[in-house]
Amino acid sequence: MKYIIEKLTAENESALYVIDGENVQSKRIGSLRVKAMKLALASFSVHTGKVFFCSSVPDVSSNSFYEKNIKLLMQEGMTTLVTTAETDFSYNVNSSIKRLKHALISSPADYSIGIQAPCSRLTPELVKECNRHRVPFIRFSATCREDLLRIPWEWIRDANYLFRLVFVPDFQKCLPDKARLKLLKEWEILANEKNIPYCGEFQDEKELSATFLKKTGLYPVKGTFHSGSHADYFLSFAHSPYQVPEVAVIRGRIVYIRQNGWFYKGFGKEIKVRQTGRFGFQSPPRV
Structure with a gap:
């Protein structure tokens, strides 16, 4: 109509x-x-409509999750949910995403799925698998600068050349504020040096920034x-x-x-990103 x-x-x-x-x-x-x-x-x-991040999606579809978490977020203006599927290995990416999709089968809001992984599992193989499934971002944890330096960023950059998924740090759970801010600064310097697409931290059950939406390709469809x-x-x-x-x-x-208190269960669908960074950054020349 x-x-x-x-x-x-x-x-x-x-x-x-x-x-x-x-x-x-x-x-x-x-x-x-x-x-x-x-x-x-x-x-x-x-x-x-607003785009919110929520990491507390259960492994299976749960009425209590929709009645509490989703309804509360919709009361704040959420129309799109961004969440992550946890995985440790590249061969688990597809199954982790499928499991999360099944858990979101009753979602009234549209959703987009990224990958959550520890920094020790950031490998070119994981990035290639995420690119194959058009995963818009990887959220990773680290505890110190040495954790970041052990990652083969040059190989990851080459594996990530075509789709250019975005790397998002998640240092909040394991570090005090002062150490976290220092590590975030070091991460930004490293990402810029290595030409790694990145975005700043975001908080759970909070609205996502326009910068994140543009870099991950959700904009201009959402947000x-x-x-x-x-x-x-x-x-x-x-x-x-x-x-x-x-x-x-x-x-x-x-x-x-x-x-x-009514909401339309099952109306939401996955938002598939065709290409990241159409508005957030330019791809560097490959050398």
Whole structure:
């Protein structure tokens, strides 16, 4: 179904958006000549759907997980979930991803899956396998600079040349703040020296940055609201000082209503990334 909604842009201008099926078809500031129904949303404010990271997805589909974790995140405006499948070896990548997909079979929100691995398991073989399955990022843990230096980054860079998945550090669990910040700085220097695509740390059950979305290829399909993106948005009361989602819409379909706590189980689908870094970085020349 084609319809029109009115939403404020980043420049605080009122714009009209044409929603056609799952996607935002077009945007226009001012009048719009389109044969479509315009939704009466005078009592509501329209906000772009958010992308959250959540690492606590159980191995099997769990009603309690959806009732607690997912519903709480949707109450904060989440329309897309990013999570990780844990693996230690390259030959386990496919089975780990399949197991996590099965656990997310009832998800009302769309989702994207990365890989979680200790730094000792970062090998060219693991990267090649992740590239083969179009995994957008690897989240890895380390405890000291020596852990980072033991990784064969030159070989990993060559194995990662075509798809360019992103490496995300996860130093929060094993290091105090001062040591963690120092290691993060050393990691950034190393990644820049070795031409390794990287992104900063992110916290569990928090919104992901636009930088991460651009580098991993989720943008411009997710985390934004313009022509060609998915029609992901939520409505909050216009008179409320808080952006509390009353209704959440994913790919043009209502999936969550706060008043009665309803959400559309099983509507979410995996967002497959065709190519990472289309907006986040440029591929270096291969030598």
